[in-house]
Amino acid sequence: MTKPLYVTRPDLPELETFLPYLQQIWQSGVLTNNGPFHQQLEQALQDYLGVDYISVFNNGTNALLVALQALELKGEVITTPFTFLATTSSLIWQGLTPVFVDIDPVSLNLDPNAIVAAITDKTCAIMPVHCYGNPCDTSAIRAVAQQHGLKVIYDAAHAFGVKHQGQSVLQQGDLAVLSFHATKVFNTIEGGAVICHSAQMKQKIDRLKNFGIVNEFKAEAAGINGKMNELQAAFGLAQLPGLAGALQRRAKVHQYYCDALARIPGLQCVPLLADGAPNYAYFPILVTDEFGMSCKALYEALKAKSIFARRYFYPLTPVLLDMDIDESCYPVAADAAERVLCLPMSGSLTQAEQDLVINAIIEVCGKD
Numbered sequence: 001m002t003k004p005l006y007v008t009r010p011d012l013p014e015l016e017t018f019l020p021y022l023q024q025i026w027q028s029g030v031l032t033n034n035g036p037f038h039q040q041l042e043q044a045l046q047d048y049l050g051v052d053y054i055s056v057f058n059n060g061t062n063a064l065l066v067a068l069q070a071l072e073l074k075g076e077v078i079t080t081p082f083t084f085l086a087t088t089s090s091l092i093w094q095g096l097t098p099v100f101v102d103i104d105p106v107s108l109n110l111d112p113n114a115i116v117a118a119i120t121d122k123t124c125a126i127m128p129v130h131c132y133g134n135p136c137d138t139s140a141i142r143a144v145a146q147q148h149g150l151k152v153i154y155d156a157a158h159a160f161g162v163k164h165q166g167q168s169v170l171q172q173g174d175l176a177v178l179s180f181h182a183t184k185v186f187n188t189i190e191g192g193a194v195i196c197h198s199a200q201m202k203q204k205i206d207r208l209k210n211f212g213i214v215n216e217f218k219a220e221a222a223g224i225n226g227k228m229n230e231l232q233a234a235f236g237l238a239q240l241p242g243l244a245g246a247l248q249r250r251a252k253v254h255q256y257y258c259d260a261l262a263r264i265p266g267l268q269c270v271p272l273l274a275d276g277a278p279n280y281a282y283f284p285i286l287v288t289d290e291f292g293m294s295c296k297a298l299y300e301a302l303k304a305k306s307i308f309a310r311r312y313f314y315p316l317t318p319v320l321l322d323m324d325i326d327e328s329c330y331p332v333a334a335d336a337a338e339r340v341l342c343l344p345m346s347g348s349l350t351q352a353e354q355d356l357v358i359n360a361i362i363e364v365c366g367k368d
């Protein structure tokens with residue numbers, strides 16, 4: 001039996017880099033509540049990412065919840081059905097109504113024209129996702145938002161470090177939200193962050209992630225516990241020095257797949273669209289009719305060979321949540337969901353492991 005290959009393998013910092021942080025935690029006894037490593041990580045990420053202000057969280061979902069709460073939204077939020085559950089569920093948790101519109105067939109991100117068509121007098125915001133780290137059409141989305149007085153919250157869970165049109169994509173929108181989950185390009189085991197553009201907004205977000213506490217005798221609002229603890233922050237700090245190398249390795253993995261899969265008719269690699277720094281977070285392919293086998297069949301055949309590719313994002317979020325919304329509202333997203341498969345991708349994936357994946361695909365489809 002071959003060793004299973006999963007869609008991703010978490011990047012860990014060097015143990016020798018992590019241990020001194022642990023010693024300091026053991027010495028200080030400070031485990032959480034805006035401790036020194038929490039503060040250091042915020043400063044380090046602000047510099048690394050080139051963003052105005054950042055508030056780190058214990059996971060990306062809590063970061064999304066607080067971002068929505070901080071903007072004091074009410075009503076409908078236009079969003080994509082082609083995403084992970086947390087994008088939609090955070091809206092529902094905040095009492096907002098998700099309105100799903102279609103995506104662009106190339107970027108697989110929200111189609112700005114579809115956004116315009118869905119605006120009603122109840123619309124308060126747009127929540128696009130930079131899917132797989134590919135930047136949304138941020139200029140068009142900004143123009144629509146300005147024209148209609150809407151807030152924009154980017155779910156940037158996949159977009160750590162992505163640069164486009166001369167700056168970090170995380171600078172776009174009123175707020176942008178990152179995930180530092182173990183499966184992400186940069187991880188703090190579990191974790192996340194909200195990026196904002198003023199000291200006042202950062203203070204509000206910092207309070208909301210700490211139960212809303214202003215001082216011992218006053219709370220700003222009914223906040224939650226979204227605080228990142230010191231072990232998570234230390235793990236993140238220990239990981240930063242190795243990040244450039246990990247991204248270079250991911251770039252090589254990406255190119256090797258592209259070259260090999262170009263020889264197999266019917267498989268389309270989703271293009272990298274960031275003109276600055278892409279982050280190679282995922283390796284999604286679309287299985288077209290020419291391949292002669294469905295995406296589902298390919299997924300199952302690979303699984304039988306212990307290769308656990310993932311059908312991100314199938315089924316679409318409204319289907320997963322049984323929301324009774326007609327898929328004809330978003331035909332491009334429905335089609336992409338049927339065809340997309342994310343192949344194993346990580347900075348530590350070896351060429352031999354990639355050959356296993358590529359040869360397995362060639363074998364199951366009978367094309368050589």
Ligand SMILES: Cc1ncc(COP(=O)(O)O)c(C=O)c1O
Nearest residue numbers: 059060061084086157179180181
């Ligand atoms: C698009 C998207 N949004 C939100 C999240 C939630 O982030 P977290 O797992 O850190 O809570 C994820 C997940 O991993 C995601 O892929």
